[in-house]
Amino acid sequence: MEQSQETSWVLLVYKIPREPTSSRALVWRKLKRLGALLLHDAVWVLPATPWTREQFQWLAVEIGELEGEAYLWESHLLLNGLAEALAQQFQARVDAAYQEILSELEQEEADLVVLSRKYQQVRAQDYFHSALGTHVRERLMRARGGFAS
Amino acid sequence: MKWVTWEQVGVDRMACAWLITKYLDPEAEFLFVPAGQKPLPEGAEPFDIPGVRLSHHRGHCTFYTMLRVYDLRDPVLERMARVVDEADTVQDVMLEPAASGLDVLCRGIRRISPDDWVALERGRLLYDALYAQLQAEATEGGSEAVGRGSEQSFDVSL
Numbered sequence: 001m002e003q004s005q006e007t008s009w010v011l012l013v014y015k016i017p018r019e020p021t022s023s024r025a026l027v028w029r030k031l032k033r034l035g036a037l038l039l040h041d042a043v044w045v046l047p048a049t050p051w052t053r054e055q056f057q058w059l060a061v062e063i064g065e066l067e068g069e070a071y072l073w074e075s076h077l078l079l080n081g082l083a084e085a086l087a088q089q090f091q092a093r094v095d096a097a098y099q100e101i102l103s104e105l106e107q108e109e110a111d112l113v114v115l116s117r118k119y120q121q122v123r124a125q126d127y128f129h130s131a132l133g134t135h136v137r138e139r140l141m142r143a144r145g146g147f148a149s
Numbered sequence: 150m151k152w153v154t155w156e157q158v159g160v161d162r163m164a165c166a167w168l169i170t171k172y173l174d175p176e177a178e179f180l181f182v183p184a185g186q187k188p189l190p191e192g193a194e195p196f197d198i199p200g201v202r203l204s205h206h207r208g209h210c211t212f213y214t215m216l217r218v219y220d221l222r223d224p225v226l227e228r229m230a231r232v233v234d235e236a237d238t239v240q241d242v243m244l245e246p247a248a249s250g251l252d253v254l255c256r257g258i259r260r261i262s263p264d265d266w267v268a269l270e271r272g273r274l275l276y277d278a279l280y281a282q283l284q285a286e287a288t289e290g291g292s293e294a295v296g297r298g299s300e301q302s303f304d305v306s307l
Binding site for chain 1: 157238
């Protein structure tokens with residue numbers, strides 16, 4: 001896991017009208033797809049990269065268009081150890097998803113097309129480069145059968 | 150005229166610059182400012198910067214917005230917009246396998262280019278190529294044929 005004291009985080013807090021529910025669901029699905037973590041039912045957080053920064057900015061604008069209100073910050077954690085703990089939360093979720101792929105690969109007649117797509121989706125959220133990801137990739141390569149290399 | 154956007158161009162900004170030079174303003178002059186810098190330079194049309202007219206709207210990329218704003222009706226451009234949407238924004242439905250590859254290539258082009266001007270220049274070839282290929286597929290009318298205006302339209306009022 002790659003991690004340093006200097007990790008900065010992008011934080012999103014937003015409010016959106018209760019109706020239509022489709023708008024709320026849209027924003028929620030996007031946050032899920034980005035792999036953002038919801039802390040204490042209050043703040044959505046992602047490690048800051050040029051990409052996550054930009055995605056959160058666009059999402060904040062989109063929330064405004066849906067007649068909601070969004071605040072977006074970039075910050076550092078000031079308490080020792082919390083950055084590591086937070087990174088581990090991201091890692092744990094990604095590892096669980098990788099583990100799921102691995103168990104499905106154990107099944108007879110595993111659907112490799114579906115599983116490799118799932119792998120790509122998980123990898124897009126793997127901000128701390130889990131070692132398990134490399135393992136899943138190798139397993140998928142081996143599962144396709146045929147020539148070894 | 151002058152056009153301004155954030156520096157470190159990627160898939161959407163390269164696509165927009167290609168569109169601008171090819172369809173809107175052959176003499177276009179591009180300016181780049183650091184991400185987040187305000188105020189933006191006077192007398193230049195900003196694009197792909199959060200909050201401006203020519204940017205993401207309703208989950209669509211800036212390229213898509215520009216087709217609407219400038220009323221460019223071309224099914225091949227529409228399909229390019231779909232590709233850029235999937236490359237640059239979070240989408241639930243993924244229909245264009247070219248999308249993630251295009252994103253990677255644009256990032257790579259910026260990496261090997263000394264500045265954003267050179268990156269835009271080099272990116273043109275990619276978008277000329279993409280246009281030509283999608284156009285050929287449309288003419289052949291295979292399963293990849295372009296949609297027939299099924300994308301919903303919207304008004305950009307800012």
